[in-house]
Amino acid sequence: MSGLTSIGLFWGLSAVALLGALAVVFVRDVMRMALGLGAFLMAVAGFFAYYGFGFLALAELFVYVGGVLVLVLFAIMFVQRTGSGAPLLESRIDSLTVVSSVAVAAVLFVMVRPLAAAFSVSLPATATQHLSQALLGRLLPQFEAVGLLLLVSLVAVVIIVGGERE
Amino acid sequence: MAALLMAPWLAVVVPLVLAIAIGLVGRYAKPIVPLVAMIGPLLVVALGIGALAAIPIGASAAAEPWTSQLASSGSTVWFGVGALTISVGWAIDTLAALMLLVVGVVALMVIIFSIGYMSEDPGKVRYFALLSAFTGAMTLLVIGDSFTTLFVGWELVGACSYLLIGFWYQKPSAMAAAVKAFLTTRVGDVGLLFGLAVLWASTGSLGYVAVMHGLGSMAPGAITAAAVLLAIGAIGKSAQFPLHIWLPDAMEGPTPVSALIHAATMVAAGVFLIARTWPLFEAAPAARTVLLIAGLISALGAALAAIPQRDIKKVLAYSTISQLGFMFAALGVGAWGFAFFHLITHAAFKALLFLTSGSVIHGSGTQDMREMGGLRKAMPVTFVVWVVGVLSLVGLWPLAGFFSKDAILDAVWIAVPIAGVLLFATAFVTGVYSGRATRLTFFGSWRGSGHAHESPLTMLVPLVLLAIPAALLGFSGNWIMTRLGEHPEPLSLSISGVAVGLGLVGLLVGWSLERGENADEILQVRLGRAWTAGSAGFGWDTVVTRVVVVPVTVAARVLWAVVDRYVIDGTVEGTATVARWAGGVVSRLQNGDAQWYGALIVAGVALMLAASIWLGR
Amino acid sequence: MSMILVACSLFGIGLLGVLVRRDIIALLASVEVMLGGALVLLVGLGASVKHVGSPVSVEGIALIVIVVAAAEAAVGLALLVAVARRRGATRVEDLSEVKG
Numbered sequence: 001m002s003g004l005t006s007i008g009l010f011w012g013l014s015a016v017a018l019l020g021a022l023a024v025v026f027v028r029d030v031m032r033m034a035l036g037l038g039a040f041l042m043a044v045a046g047f048f049a050y051y052g053f054g055f056l057a058l059a060e061l062f063v064y065v066g067g068v069l070v071l072v073l074f075a076i077m078f079v080q081r082t083g084s085g086a087p088l089l090e091s092r093i094d095s096l097t098v099v100s101s102v103a104v105a106a107v108l109f110v111m112v113r114p115l116a117a118a119f120s121v122s123l124p125a126t127a128t129q130h131l132s133q134a135l136l137g138r139l140l141p142q143f144e145a146v147g148l149l150l151l152v153s154l155v156a157v158v159i160i161v162g163g164e165r166e
Numbered sequence: 167m168a169a170l171l172m173a174p175w176l177a178v179v180v181p182l183v184l185a186i187a188i189g190l191v192g193r194y195a196k197p198i199v200p201l202v203a204m205i206g207p208l209l210v211v212a213l214g215i216g217a218l219a220a221i222p223i224g225a226s227a228a229a230e231p232w233t234s235q236l237a238s239s240g241s242t243v244w245f246g247v248g249a250l251t252i253s254v255g256w257a258i259d260t261l262a263a264l265m266l267l268v269v270g271v272v273a274l275m276v277i278i279f280s281i282g283y284m285s286e287d288p289g290k291v292r293y294f295a296l297l298s299a300f301t302g303a304m305t306l307l308v309i310g311d312s313f314t315t316l317f318v319g320w321e322l323v324g325a326c327s328y329l330l331i332g333f334w335y336q337k338p339s340a341m342a343a344a345v346k347a348f349l350t351t352r353v354g355d356v357g358l359l360f361g362l363a364v365l366w367a368s369t370g371s372l373g374y375v376a377v378m379h380g381l382g383s384m385a386p387g388a389i390t391a392a393a394v395l396l397a398i399g400a401i402g403k404s405a406q407f408p409l410h411i412w413l414p415d416a417m418e419g420p421t422p423v424s425a426l427i428h429a430a431t432m433v434a435a436g437v438f439l440i441a442r443t444w445p446l447f448e449a450a451p452a453a454r455t456v457l458l459i460a461g462l463i464s465a466l467g468a469a470l471a472a473i474p475q476r477d478i479k480k481v482l483a484y485s486t487i488s489q490l491g492f493m494f495a496a497l498g499v500g501a502w503g504f505a506f507f508h509l510i511t512h513a514a515f516k517a518l519l520f521l522t523s524g525s526v527i528h529g530s531g532t533q534d535m536r537e538m539g540g541l542r543k544a545m546p547v548t549f550v551v552w553v554v555g556v557l558s559l560v561g562l563w564p565l566a567g568f569f570s571k572d573a574i575l576d577a578v579w580i581a582v583p584i585a586g587v588l589l590f591a592t593a594f595v596t597g598v599y600s601g602r603a604t605r606l607t608f609f610g611s612w613r614g615s616g617h618a619h620e621s622p623l624t625m626l627v628p629l630v631l632l633a634i635p636a637a638l639l640g641f642s643g644n645w646i647m648t649r650l651g652e653h654p655e656p657l658s659l660s661i662s663g664v665a666v667g668l669g670l671v672g673l674l675v676g677w678s679l680e681r682g683e684n685a686d687e688i689l690q691v692r693l694g695r696a697w698t699a700g701s702a703g704f705g706w707d708t709v710v711t712r713v714v715v716v717p718v719t720v721a722a723r724v725l726w727a728v729v730d731r732y733v734i735d736g737t738v739e740g741t742a743t744v745a746r747w748a749g750g751v752v753s754r755l756q757n758g759d760a761q762w763y764g765a766l767i768v769a770g771v772a773l774m775l776a777a778s779i780w781l782g783r
Numbered sequence: 784m785s786m787i788l789v790a791c792s793l794f795g796i797g798l799l800g801v802l803v804r805r806d807i808i809a810l811l812a813s814v815e816v817m818l819g820g821a822l823v824l825l826v827g828l829g830a831s832v833k834h835v836g837s838p839v840s841v842e843g844i845a846l847i848v849i850v851v852a853a854a855e856a857a858v859g860l861a862l863l864v865a866v867a868r869r870r871g872a873t874r875v876e877d878l879s880e881v882k883g
Contacts, residue, residue: 010785010786014785014789017789017793017819017823018789018792018793018796020816021793021796021797021800021816021819021820022796024796024797024800024809024812024813024815024816025796025797025799025800025803025804025809025813025816030806030808030809033808033809033812034812037812037815037816040793040815040816040819041815041819044819044822044823047823047826047827048822048826048845051826051827051829051830052830053826053830053841053842053845055842055846056826056842056845056846056849059846059849060822060849063849063850063853064815064819064849064852064853067853068815068852068853068856068857071856071857071860072808072811072812072856072860074860075808075860075863075864076808078864078867079808079863079864079867089804089805089806089808089809090804090805090806090874091800091803091804091805091809092761092803092805093803094765096765096766096769097761097765097768097799097802097803098799099769100765100768100769100771100772100802101768101795101796101798101799101802102795102799103769103772103773103776104768104771104772104775104794104795104798105791105792105794105795105798106791106795107772107775107776107779108775108791108794108795109787109788109791110779111775111779112787112791112824112828113784113787115828138840138843139840139843139844139847142843142847143847146847146850146851149850149851149854150850150854153854153855153857153858154857156858156861157857157858157861160858160861160862160864160865161861161864161865758879758880759879760879761801761802761803761804761805764801764802765802768798768802
């Protein structure tokens with residue numbers, strides 16, 4: 001991939017991600033917010049692919065966009081709302097929130113930046129085989145734990161949502 | 167008596183203890199209460215006689231440059247603060263011994279008199295207890311060897327005076343008079359206290375000997391200041407102008423109290439103080455001038471005010487102020503010995519006159535002279551002793567008052583002739599009010615209601631006993647003066663003649679004022695405002711009220727309304743308001759909004775991270 | 784560097800949304816944005832790492848994070864549905880019981 005294309009791709013993905021994130025935070029219509037979230041998640045998947053992590057990008061798409069986003073949409077539909085039409089989402093912005101968020105982001109940036117200086121930019125392509133070896137090897141405990149977590153959350157969701165019989 | 171000289175402080179402690187005893191259990195043994203009260207004065211008299219006997223005649227002034235040698239002395243340390251120690255003790259010399267005799271004898275006569283006078287009063291147990299307490303306090307004042315003891319005694323007699331003036335406390339006028347007396351003398355006492363402070367600061371001690379020896383090294387300004395301040399204290403206690411207003415009102419108390427405290431002893435304490443500390447005043451001409459002026463104004467002014475009085479006791483009260491003015495004038499020109507001599511004779515005849523007036527009041531049932539008249543027939547003994555007292559007061563030979571008053575007139579005339587003229591005028595006026603009062607009370611026809619009768623024996627005996635010194639004490643003048651270490655002045659015939667003449671003329675004038683039945687009303691019409699002004703003490707009371715009392719009460723009210731309510735209460739309640747406001751502000755942190763908490767948490771995290779970066783640099 | 788900037792900005796925007804949004808759905812969405820931003824940062828850094836010694840599987844870590852995020856989203860939305868059914872509201876004010 002040529003440098004210009006690479007840079008253009010990068011900034012394009014960034015733009016979509018940023019716009020999507022802003023939509024999630026500021027948009028008042030709930031469906032449009034969900035749309036923004038979807039755009040953001042797809043942009044993140046794009047970033048994964050950009051950096052050469054193909055499997056990760058696919059996993060992101062399946063799990064997040066196909067799963068989480070759909071969940072969000074279902075939740076929006078299930079939750080009863082008063083009044084006609086889709087009600088508006090409100091936000092309460094004040095100086096404290098803005099300042100503290102900006103501060104945290106800035107601090108994070110300042111802390112991480114020195115790390116980047118030590119790196120050299122290279123885009124290795126990792127083989128899926130490498131990943132599976134890791135998951136079943138060094139990351140096995142985490143892998144198992146995550147599986148357990150998924151099971152537990154499944155049960156939890158069932159109980160929470162379906163638990164009350166009148 | 168020798169034993170008493172070893173421990174003269176018994177004459178202070180015993181009466182005080184007996185006073186407490188009487189106060190506590192007296193009501194169970196009412197008949198013997200007066201007898202118990204007499205123990206104090208008897209001790210005092212014994213002490214006085216013993217001290218006089220123990221002092222050799224013609225003793226030179228060795229350690230004490232202003233009086234003769236001591237009969238007895240001693241001291242103990244009262245308390246000490248670091249390097250400063252305050253000791254109390256006694257030092258009895260001729261001056262103190264003579265004063266003790268005065269106090270003791272008069273107190274004894276008063277107590278005997280009171281047996282009859284106060285026999286029907288429900289509070290008589292309290293009365294005798296207070297008299298005994300007063301005796302002890304006065305003794306403390308007299309025999310002390312330092313300003314400390316003097317001051318303690320000074321305040322104590324002031325307290326006893328307050329309690330005795332307000333003896334019939336249910337009467338609002340009596341309580342008002344007691345408060346007035348206390349507050350007015352308080353003004354003087356402030357001066358006294360400041361004077362003591364100056365002396366302490368300058369000489370480092372309050373003992374008489376130490377202070378008098380330290381006079382040489384004191385700055386002249388300090389000496390003058392101390393002397394003037396002490397003079398102010400004396401002026402307050404001895405009811406001189408301008409602090410005299412309390413004495414006429416003090417007549418609200420029982421008459422024997424007036425005799426003891428407000429004629430013979432407490433009011434004489436001012437004169438005693440100055441005589442006691444004479445070297446200080448010798449060195450401060452300014453203070454002597456103050457004394458002279460106060461004395462002159464008091465002497466003449468009070469005498470004039472005594473003329474139109476209706477109450478027999480008020481006549482005597484103004485007379486006391488006037489006679490004390492004589493003493494102060496004598497002090498002012500340096501004749502402290504004569505002043506003290508007059509103190510002694512005055513104690514005799516004024517106490518006599520007061521007790522006699524008590525007999526009159528008892529026998530006629532009133533204090534208002536307009537309701538008396540012709541009492542010489544109904545109360546012959548009273549009449550005779552009254553005449554003795556009055557003639558001694560006016561200063562006719564050979565009675566005691568003649569000698570002491572003429573000595574003063576002589577000294578003052580020679581020193582400051584104008585002052586002498588004023589005192590001669592006062593002698594004349596003394597005759598006027600005395601003549602008027604005598605005629606109103608004892609002559610003419612009985613104008614009162616009911617029946618006048620002579621007083622019982624218990625009341626007459628002290629009167630007669632007091633009449634003796636009132637008549638004869640003058641002959642001991644030379645002896646007294648020598649004992650005090652002062653040279654007796656030979657009396658000049660011309661001055662004595664003028665004085666006696668003025669006195670007699672005054673008597674006649676006063677006598678003639680009361681010719682006819684409605685003489686007073688006629689005089690009021692004729693003299694108009696002068697008469698009413700005089701009977702009101704020339705309005706000094708009003709002046710004091712307007713100048714002092716009203717502004718103070720107004721200021722107090724302003725302070726209450728403004729400072730107390732707004733500033734102080736405002737501050738106190740303000741702290742509550744501030745606390746509530748602060749609480750309100752802080753409580754907004756806990757508003758139940760999770761995102762608000764979250765924002766605070768994030769802000770905190772940001773701060774911590776930023777701090778860690780900055781510190782890590 | 785610009786990658787780090789973008790990733791941090793995404794994270795910050797998501798954080799803002801968490802603090803600011805009054806409806807729970809939007810709040811959960813904002814949490815997802817935060818996670819997404821963190822993932823981008825992780826992956827972007829991981830892509831540049833030279834393997835020295837033991838290899839680090841950035842992909843593996845990122846994958847696990849994705850799964851955890853999904854589980855969290857599921858449970859959160861389940862809670863939202865249950866609460867909304869009970870209380871009839873999804874706004875934070877309506878669900879809050881402590882009043883300031």
